[in-house]
Amino acid sequence: MSGHAPICKAIVSRGADVNQLAGQHGSALATAAFKNKVEVVQCLIDLGAIVDLQLEVGKCGSALAAAAASGSHNAVRCFYDNGAHVNMLLYNGEYGSALAAAAYQNHVDVMHFLVDKGANVDMLLKCGTYGSALTASAGAFLCTIVALLQPLVDYGANINLLPEVGLYGSPLVAAATMGDLDKVTYLVKKGAVLDQQLRCGRYGSPLCAAVAEDRKKIVTYLLDQGADVNFLPKVGQQGSALAAAILLCSGDCVEFLLRKGADANLRLLAGKYKTAMEAAEGMVYEEGPPTWYPGEVDEEKARILKLLREHAAKSQGTGGI
Numbered sequence: 001m002s003g004h005a006p007i008c009k010a011i012v013s014r015g016a017d018v019n020q021l022a023g024q025h026g027s028a029l030a031t032a033a034f035k036n037k038v039e040v041v042q043c044l045i046d047l048g049a050i051v052d053l054q055l056e057v058g059k060c061g062s063a064l065a066a067a068a069a070s071g072s073h074n075a076v077r078c079f080y081d082n083g084a085h086v087n088m089l090l091y092n093g094e095y096g097s098a099l100a101a102a103a104y105q106n107h108v109d110v111m112h113f114l115v116d117k118g119a120n121v122d123m124l125l126k127c128g129t130y131g132s133a134l135t136a137s138a139g140a141f142l143c144t145i146v147a148l149l150q151p152l153v154d155y156g157a158n159i160n161l162l163p164e165v166g167l168y169g170s171p172l173v174a175a176a177t178m179g180d181l182d183k184v185t186y187l188v189k190k191g192a193v194l195d196q197q198l199r200c201g202r203y204g205s206p207l208c209a210a211v212a213e214d215r216k217k218i219v220t221y222l223l224d225q226g227a228d229v230n231f232l233p234k235v236g237q238q239g240s241a242l243a244a245a246i247l248l249c250s251g252d253c254v255e256f257l258l259r260k261g262a263d264a265n266l267r268l269l270a271g272k273y274k275t276a277m278e279a280a281e282g283m284v285y286e287e288g289p290p291t292w293y294p295g296e297v298d299e300e301k302a303r304i305l306k307l308l309r310e311h312a313a314k315s316q317g318t319g320g321i
Contacts, residue, residue: 026058131163169201204233
């Protein structure tokens, strides 16, 4: 139904369900919105399409979010004029809200419009990858500082808002994961907390995220800014920055973190292993994931375990790190 309006009218007049859930975008209305077919959008609404229908298929979750994700400003305005709720929480899809969809896709004009029409920049989302609009913006591959400044931060978005769902757990973790030093620096200068317990996410902290994704410049920057090398997150898969480096199988990063004071014997609060030392031992003695270079990886695992044991022996001999 994403073609011309007269065709849509003819199909619906023959009994087609205008609100049928189907297709890549979830519905006929969402498809028309994604393609910025404003005439078709209005036609479908006039034919009975529900503006705020929750879409159980597709990645956007609603027709308004589909329009926001594609940057279809005219379609977004059309939905608003027809009573769409800009703060509707979505229960399916990648984004969780229309504002988060626009933020992730870096459609600044749509972000401005939604916020000007009442979109809550600090709304905690119920589904999706990001959990908040600012986290979506920080986690976008093509997002620029302008997109962060306008309209989210300038409209009062809380830099330290903690999402309840999603992959990252905070805007700073999202930026660190993406490896964007400019965004990380910007968020820190705006007051982002380096070490705070998150509610959700794969990583548990910005430092753990930077280590796990091998973002060397961001690891160095975060530590230089005062991040605790021994911070123990309560969520995530790593458990600590040192454990993340071990799981990454990066001897250089392990050595760097040890020089910065990382403790391999701290009892971890999250992740598979009880301590970073146990993670290193597990990497060596347990069967690991398949690899194209088993010899090189095995040597690196052995090197990491040796580094940890030598550091532990040195620490004991000197009465501590």
